[in-house]
Amino acid sequence: MEDHRSSAFPHLTQSLLQDLTKIFHTVDGRPFIFPATGSGGWEAALVNTLSPGDRLLAVRNGQFSALFINCAERHGLKVDVIDVDWGDGVPPRQIETALKADAGHEIKGVLIVHNETATGVTSDVAAVRQAMDAAMHPALLYVDGVSSIGSLEFRMDAWGVDLAITGSQKGLMLPAGLGIICVSQKALALVESARCNRCFFDLRDMIKANQGGFFPYTPALSLLFGLRESLDMLLEEGMEQVFARHRRLADGVRAAVDAWGLKVCASRPEWNSDTVTAVMVPDGIDGAQIIDLAFRRHNLALGAGLTKMAGKLFRIGHMGDLNDLMVLGALGGVEMAMADAGVKVEFGSGVGAAAAHFQRTPAAHH
Ligand SMILES: Cc1ncc(COP(=O)(O)O)c(C=O)c1O
Structure with missing residues (x-):
């Protein structure tokens, strides 16, 4: 001080x-x-x-x-x-x-x-x-x-x-x-x-x-x-690069959600957030359980569905000091936690889709 x-x-x-x-x-x-x-x-x-x-x-x-x-x-x-x-x-x-x-x-x-x-x-x-x-x-x-x-x-x-x-x-x-x-x-x-x-x-x-x-x-x-x-x-x-990095990482997360066959909460693509993706969970699955399993078994903190959305979704944060590999790690954790909670998910499907996106669009290094 x-x-x-x-x-x-x-x-x-x-x-x-x-x-x-x-x-x-x-x-x-x-x-x-x-x-x-x-x-x-x-x-x-x-x-x-x-x-x-x-x-x-x-x-x-x-x-x-x-x-x-x-x-x-x-x-x-x-x-x-x-x-x-x-x-x-x-x-x-x-x-x-x-x-x-x-x-x-x-x-x-x-x-x-x-x-x-x-x-x-x-x-x-x-x-x-x-x-x-x-x-x-x-x-x-x-x-x-x-x-x-x-x-x-x-x-x-x-x-x-x-x-x-x-x-x-x-x-x-x-x-x-x-x-x-x-x-x-x-x-x-x-x-x-x-x-x-x-x-x-x-x-x-x-x-x-x-x-x-x-x-x-x-x-x-x-x-x-x-x-x-x-x-x-x-x-x-550079702020323009910061914006572009968030867009690119978010596109990778969205490619993963697509590959899982799940939907995001945003009702139109132009509203998709590049800092947080809210993933709607399949019917019969409790989003809160996925979040708790992610935390307890995989040391991964996901965001919860709040009030009206409680249990219906979980959120993946992708903002701040973040790169491709950190996102891929988080997506791997999400796949395991979803499987733990009974969601049918093919391991590597989301991680693979995001990796393919990141590989196709190399990050601007600074
Ligand atoms: C969009 C938005 N507004 C306001 C808040 C409230 O901010 P704080 O929790 O720092 O008081 C949050 C917190 O997550 C938020 O995401």
Whole structure:
């Protein structure tokens, strides 16, 4: 640890805040780092820009969008919810229609989850921005990028995102413990007038302290050192290469799922997530059992189906510091755990399909 009030400390803060803009792809947006998690990032984004009673429009297409909405409601915000099937992406046309119907511009913000980690669904944020522009609506665009930022293409400025939210434990490859948000100038202008209660997450304190390179309270130092390293890793590889690597690894995982004769939860190929694949389990098989057997017998951690999807799927995470061989190992473990749980699977079928894909499309080495 080191003295976070020392005159040497601002160098670290300033370098992190500066390099984070490259991860968010923003020139004008301003990043903030809280000792928190992604959920804290939701709260920070909402309470600094809104007042109790404000209306929001949100899409609910999985467990994380459901929790984001719940966070907003518990702060006294009124959320108009567009419910779609879990497995579907965000529907830009429905957002456009809802915004056009709001002639008085009562809706202050649109809430979406870029990558629904619960279902392995990535939505088209640029299309949502186009829908908002087509409706000529001034609402802010709040985007949960917890499982996309740092892994999937994310362009805050080009997509007109006003509040982008992430955490340290996904694309940034760190332990949990940081909630990171990036705020557009348009959203920053609302921080003074927003009336939601806040103390820990008050951006006014953060802005004041960050100006000198400090934090208003003890920062999560070890994670800031880690963030310095993960930003170096990402920027050294190059963000475009990072995006391409995730696409390629995900294509390998999807080739395996195909070879197993199984389906992913995403209902259309354009919604397939390149950071997490949710695999629907065959009828009569409990997804939770596959996950438990993978953990107990093969030391492999798979993601569970959450709430509505409990037991119906298991999730393979493929984000962060990952390469072909790590993915092939995980797929081998999935094959064994599925066989343990009674799924008819030919050993090597998925591993082979992924290996063939990786061999055909050599990785860019850096
Ligand atoms: C898309 C998404 N949003 C929000 C969260 C919540 O983040 P945290 O668990 O860091 O609070 C998660 C966690 O997995 C997530 O995947």
